[in-house]
Amino acid sequence: MNSMTGYGKCTVSSDTRQLTVELKSVNHRFLDISTKIPRAFIAFEDVIRQTISAGLNRGHVDVFITYTLQGDSDKVVSVDTKLAEGYLNAANTLLQAFPGLAGTMDLKSLMREPDVLSITQVEEDEQVIRQMLTQALQRAVANLNQMRSVEGEKLKADILAKIAYFESLLDQVKSYAPMVNEQYREKLRQRVTEALGEVQLDEAKLANELCFYADKSCIDEEITRLTSHIAHAREIFASSGPVGRKLDFLIQEFNRETNTICSKSGLIELTDVALSMKNEIEKIREQIQNLE
DSSP states (O other), rough: BSSOOOEEEEEETTTEEEEEEEEEEEOOOOOOEEEEOOGGGGGGGHHHHHHHOOOHHHHEEEEEOOOOOOOOSSSSEEEHHHHHHHHHHHHHHHHHTTTOOOOOOHHHHHTTSTEEEEEEEEEOHHHHHHHHHHHHHHHHHHHHHHHHHHHHHHHHHHHHHHHHHHHHHHHHHHHHHHHHHHHHHHHHHHHHHHHHHOOOHHHHHHHHHHHHHHHOOOOHHHHHHHHHHHHHHHHHHSOOOHHHHHHHHHHHHHHHHHHHHHHHOOOOOHHHHHHHHHHHHHHHHHTTBBOO
């Protein structure tokens, strides 16, 4: 089980080349890859995305690549002697036409003329670069997943602890549930008695009213479904592979059933517990957002 937050790095060297890949990931609904790479590596963007996609399922991933040549420079200076000769001839022609002009063209002046000197990048061996890049990416992804796994286990422990606390709150709901009808019976009897005064209370009508209220306020189904959801959540945590989306959907069901309990509650103690359950659900939801 992995978190979506982590960092992975790998450096690969070959002859005079050195390539470093750094990966930084945070939570995201899907796998979103953002590359920050040298211009020369744009042609390898398909390799970058395919390699990362093979090792990650979800998360926003920033990819940083640095590439250097150790030893000889990777740039070559070329001289256009024909163009330089042309500049010299032009300078001599101007000097003959205007003998009063001072100064002569020296070597430094000639080198500064446009296009006399040109700097070009040494052509790299594409196959070697591709192999180095793939190797560095695979190791960086492995290192990233190692960190994400450690963080994921911490999240798992924290969420399971919160689910256990939620379950204890649900046990309180179970204990309060039978009191709802009894409290309503006493309040209804008191209000009717006060309204009727000396008139005898019709127990049959009171029983009908209580049956109607009991059916309307019954939360047995919500309790049963929440108990089932808790067991399902633990099953998901015990499984392998990405669990974030499954848990995200399941926690919505937690919230739906708890909202129903709140709306049906006629007992202040029960409402307080249900509100605590909603608060715990929000904490669980925040943590689940970080799971892959």
